[in-house]
Amino acid sequence: MATTNIFEALRESHERQRALYRQLVGTSGNTPERQELFEQFKTELTAHELAEERHFYIPLMAHDAGVDLSRHAISEHHQIDELVESLEAADPATPAWLPLAKKLAEKVEHHLTEEEHRFFQMAGKLLTEQQKTALATDYLAVYEETKAATA
Numbered sequence: 001m002a003t004t005n006i007f008e009a010l011r012e013s014h015e016r017q018r019a020l021y022r023q024l025v026g027t028s029g030n031t032p033e034r035q036e037l038f039e040q041f042k043t044e045l046t047a048h049e050l051a052e053e054r055h056f057y058i059p060l061m062a063h064d065a066g067v068d069l070s071r072h073a074i075s076e077h078h079q080i081d082e083l084v085e086s087l088e089a090a091d092p093a094t095p096a097w098l099p100l101a102k103k104l105a106e107k108v109e110h111h112l113t114e115e116e117h118r119f120f121q122m123a124g125k126l127l128t129e130q131q132k133t134a135l136a137t138d139y140l141a142v143y144e145e146t147k148a149a150t151a
Contacts, residue, residue, distance in 0.1 A: 005132040006056055007120050009139050013048040014112045020044055021105035030093035038092075038101075042084055043150045045108070049077045051143035055135045056123070063126045069119050076111045083107055 020041040027034035057073055060066030083104040090097045127135070 003133050004136045004140070005129075006127070006135040006139060007124070007132070009136040009143075010048075010052060010056065010120075011116065013044065013052075013143065014116065016044050017041070017048065017108055017112065021101075021108055025098065025102050025105050028098070030091070034092055038087065042088075043147055045080060045084065046150050047143045047146035049080070050146050051139045051141075053077065054142055055139035059131065059135060060123055060126060065122060066126050069122055073111070073115065073119060076107070076114075080104065080107055080111065 020037060024034070024037045024041055027037060053074055057066075057070040061070045083100070087097070087100050087104060090100055124132075
């Protein structure tokens with residue numbers, strides 16, 4: 001089996017996030033399905049953000065060229081967290097819930113696309129192959145640990 005690098009590890013989580021938000025915005029009313037998908041999505045976002053900040057963005061900040069991108073991405077994580085909190089506070093049975101879920105989905109998609117098309121290219125130039133593999137191992141360990149703790 002080929003060794004995973006940090007970009008492959010992150011993309012796997014990105015695809016899970018996309019699948020979950022697409023399913024979530026397709027729900028209606030205060031149903032068990034909506035609740036379950038929202039919980040899965042929150043867990044995925046939390047585990048991904050924590051592991052990504054520790055084992056992708058923090059190491060990138062060691063390089064001058066990685067500081068601004070990392071700060072921007074971490075700021076977007078904060079915005080996503082605020083939207084999640086707004087959704088948690090909203091009543092899933094009300095018509096206001098779905099537009100808020102769609103706003104969260106759009107913000108997550110913007111962030112994932114930006115990472116994949118801008119941040120990964122920059123990081124690819126800054127990190128060595130050995131770092132890319134080691135960061136993937138560390139990222140996956142924290143990701144799985146966090147996911148298990150929050151699920």
